[in-house]
Amino acid sequence: MTTATSLISTLPGRFYTDPEIFRSEQERIFESLWYCAVRSADLDRPGAFRTVQAGRENVLVTRTRTGELRAFLNVCRHRGARLCTESAGEVRRNLQCPYHAWTYGLDGTLVAAPNLQKMPDIDRTEYGLVKVALREWLGYAWICLADEPPSFEDTVIGAVVERLGDTVTIERYETEGLTLGRRISYDVAANWKLIVENFMECYHCATIHPELTDVLPEFADGLAAQYYVGHGAEFSEEAQGFTVDGSAGFGRLPGITDAQDRRYFAVTIRPQVFVNLVPDHVIVHRMFPLAEDRTVVECDWLYAPGVVASGADLDKSVELFHRVNVQDFDACERTQPAMASRAYRKGGVLVPAEHHIGAFHGWVTEMLGKGSEQRNP
Numbered sequence: 596m597t598t599a600t601s602l603i604s605t606l607p608g609r610f611y612t613d614p615e616i617f618r619s620e621q622e623r624i625f626e627s628l629w630y631c632a633v634r635s636a637d638l639d640r641p642g643a644f645r646t647v648q649a650g651r652e653n654v655l656v657t658r659t660r661t662g663e664l665r666a667f668l669n670v671c672r673h674r675g676a677r678l679c680t681e682s683a684g685e686v687r688r689n690l691q692c693p694y695h696a697w698t699y700g701l702d703g704t705l706v707a708a709p710n711l712q713k714m715p716d717i718d719r720t721e722y723g724l725v726k727v728a729l730r731e732w733l734g735y736a737w738i739c740l741a742d743e744p745p746s747f748e749d750t751v752i753g754a755v756v757e758r759l760g761d762t763v764t765i766e767r768y769e770t771e772g773l774t775l776g777r778r779i780s781y782d783v784a785a786n787w788k789l790i791v792e793n794f795m796e797c798y799h800c801a802t803i804h805p806e807l808t809d810v811l812p813e814f815a816d817g818l819a820a821q822y823y824v825g826h827g828a829e830f831s832e833e834a835q836g837f838t839v840d841g842s843a844g845f846g847r848l849p850g851i852t853d854a855q856d857r858r859y860f861a862v863t864i865r866p867q868v869f870v871n872l873v874p875d876h877v878i879v880h881r882m883f884p885l886a887e888d889r890t891v892v893e894c895d896w897l898y899a900p901g902v903v904a905s906g907a908d909l910d911k912s913v914e915l916f917h918r919v920n921v922q923d924f925d926a927c928e929r930t931q932p933a934m935a936s937r938a939y940r941k942g943g944v945l946v947p948a949e950h951h952i953g954a955f956h957g958w959v960t961e962m963l964g965k966g967s968e969q970r971n972p
Contacts (some may be wrong), residue, residue, distance in 0.1 A: 599725055603947065606960075608939035609930065611786040616963070618651075618885035620787075624866050624962050625650035626740040627854035629751050631868045631881045632656055633736050634775065634895060638664060642686045642701065646679050648741060648883055655679055657690070657734055659701040664731065666738045672705070673697045678724070690724075699724050716864045732869070734771035734897075735879070754864045760825040765862070765870070767850040770877050773897035774904070777913045781892045781920060785927035786934070787867070787884035788959065790892065793923050794861070794869050794880075796949045803922045806915055810834045810841055811859055817948050827858030827872075837873040839914040845902050847874040865958065871916065875899075878916050888931055894920060 621662055626649065633645045633656050644657040646669055655669040655678060668677050676694035689706060691698045698707040703724035711717065728739040730747050737751060746753075755765050783790065793799070800807060800814040808815040811828040830837070836844030837859065847856055851874060860872040871878035876898045883891040896913050905908075933939055945953055 602944040603950060605942040605945055606788070606843065606956050607942045608934040608936065610790060610959070611934035612887055614887050617786075617884075619963050620884070620959075621650035623964065624959075625884065627653060627962075628741075628745060628866055629730070629737045629739045629747055630866070631667070631735050631864070631879075632738045634951055635664060635736050635771070636775065637683070637732055638736075640685070643684075644679060644686065644690075645683050646681070646834075647738075648885060649738060653677065654738055654739055654740075655690075655724075656729070656738070659702050660688075664729055664736050665702060666727035666729040666736070667703050668727060670725065671695075671697050672722045672724065673708070675822050731771075733765070734773065735881075751864055755862055755870075758824065758862045759860065764825070764855070764860070765872065767852065767855065768848055768872055768877050770879075770897060771898070773848075773877060774900045774902075775895055776876070776898040776903050776909045777896040779894050779913075779917060779920070781894065781924055783890045783892055783924045783927060784888060785890060785924070785931040786887055787882055787890045788955075789923070789927040789930055789934075790882060790890055791863065791866075791955060792952050793927055794930075795863055795952055795955060797948060799926065799947050803926060804919055806839055807919050810837060810915065827855065827860040830857040830859070836875065836912070837915060838911040839870075839918065840911060842911055844873075844912050845875040845898065845907065850898060865955075875902075877914060880920075892920070892924070 630649045632649065632654065634649045637643070637645060638656065638658040641658050641660045641662070644655055646653055653669040654666055656664060656666045657823070658664055671678050672693040673692065673695055676692050678690055678692050678699070680693070689698045689700055696709055697705065698792050700706045703726060705719040705722045728741070728744045730737045734752065737747070752762060755762055758767060797814045798817045800928065801817065804814065810830055813828050821924045831841070834841040836842060836845050856874050862870040864870065867882035867884070869880040876896060879895045879897065881893045883893070885891060894916070896909065896916070898909070
């Protein structure tokens with residue numbers, strides 16, 4: 596019997612359904628690497644806060660009185676109650692636990708508690724909120740739960756360099772200065788890895804993305820946007836802009852070059868961020884894996900401030916990638932149940948155009964500390 600040498604084995608189905616594997620991913624991936632939490636501009640004044648789930652931890656991100664962003668585990672140091680139960684909000688001065696009223700400053704320091712003066716030996720810094728490492732880049736706050744976070748430059752910024760060849764290309768879009776035009780949250784009944792795999796390849800594009808391939812015709816050939824370092828898919832001659840019907844969008848962002856105009860660039864930043872760059876806007880996906888078969892994806896459409904301030908109609912611009920998202924997530928949800936089938940017990944196969952998914956699988960198993968013996972032989 597002849598073995599097909601052009602096909603590459605995938606991960607076995609249990610990697611998408613096993614709660615223990617997901618727990619290991621929470622610990623060794625989501626709680627160990629830099630994790631894109633919130634858009635910095637969402638916390639636009641002192642006392643504003645957001646809570647996000649990162650692995651098994653709920654993290655509180657807030658802006659201090661002096662304007663910095665800080666991140667803490669969302670846990671009161673007294674008896675462990677969750678400090679902030681809402682996903683977003685604003686406090687006037689302090690963060691107070693609703694259980695016993697232990698109160699913390701926006702810098703995490705313990706500032707008050709019932710009968711605290713009778714306990715003069717309590718170190719208010721030591722019993723303050725547990726800090727989480729935070730970096731800001733591209734207009735987002737990235738957090739890391741590791742005691743010793745990996746190099747942000749090597750992992751996050753390095754992923755962009757690996758894809759685009761440099762950091763200058765993405766910096767020209769000046770993402771940190773763009774304004775949120777639309778945000779859509781998708782609750783996807785699928786494992787997070789299926790979503791990453793889907794985003795990284797375009798073998799499926801001709802099948803399920805007619806609107807996208809009308810604008811980016813090379814995608815119909817199955818080569819992904821991330822197949823070549825520095826490559827950006829070129830718009831069709833008929834497309835005036837990156838819109839659902841190919842109509843004109845908005846003026847190109849001032850920082851980008853002629854070589855970036857009329858092109859689409861996609862970047863995957865492991866483990867949970869996708870960045871999509873087009874001439875007049877930027878689309879950022881942040882994944883929040885909540886279970887082995889459930890992932891919330893928050894998608895931001897970012898535009899030049901003047902575009903949003905003018906009240907311009909963003910619908911045709913947003914609709915293109917919203918349809919792509921819905922089409923992709925439907926495909927992932929269609930795939931998820933089959934991961935538990937005996938037909939997928941040893942996994943499936945990748946065609947040559949999907950070789951970079953094989954590299955992603957290798958990265959996952961390496962992060963989990965599971966050697967190549969865990970892969971389909």
